[in-house]
Amino acid sequence: MVSKASSETTLSEGTKLRGRISGEGNLHILGTVEGNVAMQGSVIIGAAGSMNGESLEAREVVIDGQVASDVDASQVIRIGASASVRGRLRGASFVIHPGASVAAELDSDFELPAELHELTTENAFSVRSHPQPSL
Amino acid sequence: MATTVIASGITIEGELSTDDEVEITGTIKGKLLSKSAVTVNAGAVIEAEISATRIAIAGQVTGDVQAMDRVDLQTGARLIGDVRAARLTIADGATFKGNVDMDV
Numbered sequence: 001m002v003s004k005a006s007s008e009t010t011l012s013e014g015t016k017l018r019g020r021i022s023g024e025g026n027l028h029i030l031g032t033v034e035g036n037v038a039m040q041g042s043v044i045i046g047a048a049g050s051m052n053g054e055s056l057e058a059r060e061v062v063i064d065g066q067v068a069s070d071v072d073a074s075q076v077i078r079i080g081a082s083a084s085v086r087g088r089l090r091g092a093s094f095v096i097h098p099g100a101s102v103a104a105e106l107d108s109d110f111e112l113p114a115e116l117h118e119l120t121t122e123n124a125f126s127v128r129s130h131p132q133p134s135l
Numbered sequence: 136m137a138t139t140v141i142a143s144g145i146t147i148e149g150e151l152s153t154d155d156e157v158e159i160t161g162t163i164k165g166k167l168l169s170k171s172a173v174t175v176n177a178g179a180v181i182e183a184e185i186s187a188t189r190i191a192i193a194g195q196v197t198g199d200v201q202a203m204d205r206v207d208l209q210t211g212a213r214l215i216g217d218v219r220a221a222r223l224t225i226a227d228g229a230t231f232k233g234n235v236d237m238d239v
Contacts, residue, residue, distance in 0.1 A: 007231040009145050019149010019165055025142050035149055086194035 007041065013048050029065070036069075047082045061091070097107075143178055145229075157187070159194070177211050190220075192229075 007025030011017055015031035020039040029049040036041055036053045045051055045060040046076045050064035061073045064080040071077060077091035081099035092106040124131075138156045141147060144163035152168040160176040167173065169187040174224045179194030192212040200206055202220040210228035219236045 007142055007144065008140065009142045009161070010140045012139045012153065014137060014154030015139045015151065015157075016153065017147065017151050020153075021145065021146060021149075023142075023145045023146050023161065024144035027145075030137070031139070031153070041165070056236060 011049075033101075045083075047080075141179075168169075175212075 007031045009025060009032065010028040011031045014031045015121060017031070017033045017035065019033070019035045021027065024040045026041040027037065027043045028046065028067070029043065029051055030046040031049060033051045034053060037051065037056045037058070039058040041058065042060040042062065043056060044062045045065045045067060047064045051069055051108065052066045053069045055072065056067065056069045057072045058076045059073065060075045061071055062078045062080070063083040063085055065082070066084045068086045071090065073091040075091065076093045076095060077089055078095045079085055079097060079100045081097040084101040086103045088107060092108065094106055094108065096102060138158055139217050141157070141159040141161040141163065143160040144194050147161070147163045148165055150152045150166040151157070151163065152212060154170045156171045157167065157169050158174045158176065161183065162180045164182045167181070167183050167185045171187065172189040172191070173187040175181055175192040175194040175196055177193040180192065181196040182199045185196065186201045190202045191207045191209060192201055193209040199216045200214065200218050203226035204220070206208060206218050206220040206224045208214055208229040208231055210226045212226070212229040212239045214231045215233060216229055217234045217236065219238060220225045221238055223235060223237065225231055
C-alpha cells in the first residue's frame with residue numbers, strides 16, 4: 001500500500017455518491033455523483049458518468065458524460081461528442097465537440113475586439129465576454 | 136474489475152454506495168456501502184458506517200463496521216466502533232474499541 005502520493009481518485013461505473021467530494025488531485029467520475037464537486041486538479045466525467053448538483057469546481061473539466069450543474073473551471077472546459085451538459089459554464093476557454101448536447105450559458109473572461117463584442121452580444125449564442133479596458 | 140479509489144487529500148462528505156471494490160487513502164464522512172471489498176489504507180480517516188463483503192483496515196475508522204465475510208484489522212489500524220462479521224482478525228499493533236457480533 002504505497003499509494004501515498006497518489007493523486008488520482010476514481011468513482012467507478014458501479015458507484016454512486018450522494019454528497020460532496022473535494023480535495024487535491026484529479027477526479028475521474030465513471031459512476032454517478034449527486035452533489036457538489038470541488039477539486040484542485042482536473043475533473044473527468046466519462047461517457048457513462050454523470051454529475052447532478054449545484055456546483056462543479058476544478059482547474060480543468062472534461063465532460064464525456066452527463067452534467068446538470070454549474071461548472072466553474074479556472075482553465076479549459078472540454079465537452080466531448082457524447083456529452084450532455086446543462087447549466088452555467090464558466091471557464092477560461094471552451095472546447096465543444098460536434099455531437100455534444102449543450103444547453104448552457106457560457107461565461108468566460110476573455111478579451112474581444114470591440115467589433116466582435118458587438119456581434120456576440122447581438123447574436124443568439126449566450127456567450128458573454130468581459131472586455132478589459134485597453135491600457 | 137473496476138475499483139473506486141479515494142486518494143489521499145480527498146474528502147467525501149455523504150453517502151458512497153457501490154457494487155465495486157473501494158480503496159481509500161483519503162477521508163470519508165458519512166456512509167460507505169459496497170457489495171464488494173473495502174480497503175482502508177494507512178493514512179485514511181473514515182468517520183462513517185461501513186458495510187461491505189470484506190473490510191480490511193490499516194487506517195483510522197470511527198463508526199460501525201459490518202462485513203458479510205470478514206473484517207481484518209491490520210497493524211496500525213485504529214477502529215472505534217462495533218464490528219459485525221463472521222470472521223474478525225486483529226493484528227498485533229492494531230487498536231480497537233467496540234463490540235463484536237460474529238453473527239452466530
